[in-house]
Amino acid sequence: MRDNWEAWLASGLRVLLILGIAFTARFVVRRAITRLIARLNREDSDKRRSAALGGLLVNPERRRQRSETIGSVLRSTASVLVLGTAALMVLDELGVRLGPLMASAGIAGVAIGFGARSLVADVLSGLFMLLEDQYGVGDTIDVGEASGTVLEIGLRVTTLRGDTGETWYVRNGEIKRVGNLSQGWATAGVDVTVEADADLDQIRKLIAMVGDDLSDTAPWDELLWEPVEVLGVESVAGEQLVLRVIVKTQPGKASVVERELRWRIKRVLGGAGITQPEASGPSLSPGPPAAAGGGGPAAADSAGGGGGGGGAAEG
Numbered sequence: 001m002r003d004n005w006e007a008w009l010a011s012g013l014r015v016l017l018i019l020g021i022a023f024t025a026r027f028v029v030r031r032a033i034t035r036l037i038a039r040l041n042r043e044d045s046d047k048r049r050s051a052a053l054g055g056l057l058v059n060p061e062r063r064r065q066r067s068e069t070i071g072s073v074l075r076s077t078a079s080v081l082v083l084g085t086a087a088l089m090v091l092d093e094l095g096v097r098l099g100p101l102m103a104s105a106g107i108a109g110v111a112i113g114f115g116a117r118s119l120v121a122d123v124l125s126g127l128f129m130l131l132e133d134q135y136g137v138g139d140t141i142d143v144g145e146a147s148g149t150v151l152e153i154g155l156r157v158t159t160l161r162g163d164t165g166e167t168w169y170v171r172n173g174e175i176k177r178v179g180n181l182s183q184g185w186a187t188a189g190v191d192v193t194v195e196a197d198a199d200l201d202q203i204r205k206l207i208a209m210v211g212d213d214l215s216d217t218a219p220w221d222e223l224l225w226e227p228v229e230v231l232g233v234e235s236v237a238g239e240q241l242v243l244r245v246i247v248k249t250q251p252g253k254a255s256v257v258e259r260e261l262r263w264r265i266k267r268v269l270g271g272a273g274i275t276q277p278e279a280s281g282p283s284l285s286p287g288p289p290a291a292a293g294g295g296g297p298a299a300a301d302s303a304g305g306g307g308g309g310g311g312a313a314e315g
Contacts, residue, residue: 011093011094014093015090015093015094018086018089018090018093019086019090021086022082022083022085022086025082026078026079026082026083029075029078029082030075030078030079033071033074033075033078034071034075036071037067037068037070037071040067070127070130070131073127073155118171118173119156121173122155122156122157122171122172122173122174123155123156123172124173125172125173125175126153126154126155126156126157126158126172127155129153129158129172129175129178130153130155134178134180135150135153135178135180135182136150136153137150137151137152137153138150138182139180139181139182139183140180140181140182140251140252141160141178141179141180141181141182142178142179142181143158143160143170143175143177143178143179144175144176144177146160146162146168146170147160147162147163147179148160148161148162148163148166148168149161151167154172155172156171156172157169157170157171157172158170158172158175181251181252182251182252183251184251185225185248185249185250185251186248186249186250186251186252186253186254187246187247187248187249187254188246188247188248188249188253188254188255188257188258188261189244189245189246189254189258190244190245190246190258190261190262190265191234191242191243191244191245192207192242192243192244192245192265192269193240193241193242193243193277194240194241194243194269194274194277195239195240195241195274195275195277196236196238196239196240196241197239198241198274199274200233200241200243202272202274203230203243203269203274204230206265206268206269206272206274207228207230207243207245207265207268208227208228208230209268210228210261210264210265210268211224211227211228211229211247212227212228213264214228214260214261214264215227215228220257220260222250223249223250223253223256223257224247224248224249224257225248225249225250226247226248227247228245228246228247228261229245229246229247230243230244230245231243231244231245231246232244239277240277245261245265247261
């Protein structure tokens with residue numbers, strides 16, 4: 001009887017020791033992960049301040065959410081590993097045979113994994129999207145059937161706000177490609193239609209004046225990243241010429257800049273006595289849809305092509 005009590009007491013002490021070590025290890029690991037994430041955030045904050053001084057755009061909310069999500073995943077994984085190992089050691093200490101239990105758990109795990117394979121694919125895809133920083137909160141992205149501004153990024157679902165106000169919930173595992181329209185830069189393009197016998201040198205100078213004036217006026221001075229450029233004659237149709245005008249802009253602001261360019265170019269050409277041809281279409285027509293340079297679907301060739309900086313990535 002005494003020997004049994006001593007055995008139970010020793011076993012209980014070992015169980016308490018295992019649990020104490022497990023919870024201590026869990027606390028230490030989670031705290032280390034939290035400090036690592038905080039340190040990375042501080043270093044990233046310093047880099048963002050340097051980038052802001054250099055005139056580059058930064059998104060603190062995006063970086064913060066990404067680091068917190070990754071930290072949460074790491075802490076949860078560490079907890080599962082440490083506490084799961086401790087639970088197995090406690091069961092072994094209590095005399096429970098782990099062989100049949102592990103075999104049953106393996107069979108159940110295979111069944112659950114087979115049934116939840118789409119969930120696993122969603123979670124893994126979401127984790128890699130966060131690790132690779134393909135997009136963040138506030139970015140405008142195109143994921144195929146849906147496009148819009150990112151409202152929230154989860155490990156399973158990405159939430160988008162569409163251009164007309166609808167909310168899209170896109171499973172991460174179904175995202176095969178991502179076009180990020182908020183990384184790098186965008187190209188604003190305007191087609192200017194004039195008479196075939198117009199003075200092209202004069203028109204080029206007038207458009208250059210429009211670009212200089214736009215670059216010196218708020219808030220356009222912050223949206224334009226390069227001077228307005230007249231590429232030349234885009235096409236010739238009968239008695240009309242189409243001139244191509246482009247400018248590199250802040251991501252997501254190409255359409256706004258295009259509208260202002262059309263307005264100002266129309267006003268300047270009219271003030272200089274340069275008549276617009278009476279064509280079936282508008283004399284100042286928009287170019288192909290502008291896209292963020294390097295970040296989303298490539299800008300149309302006539303709009304000056306793609307740029308640098310962003311990254312369209314496989315989801």
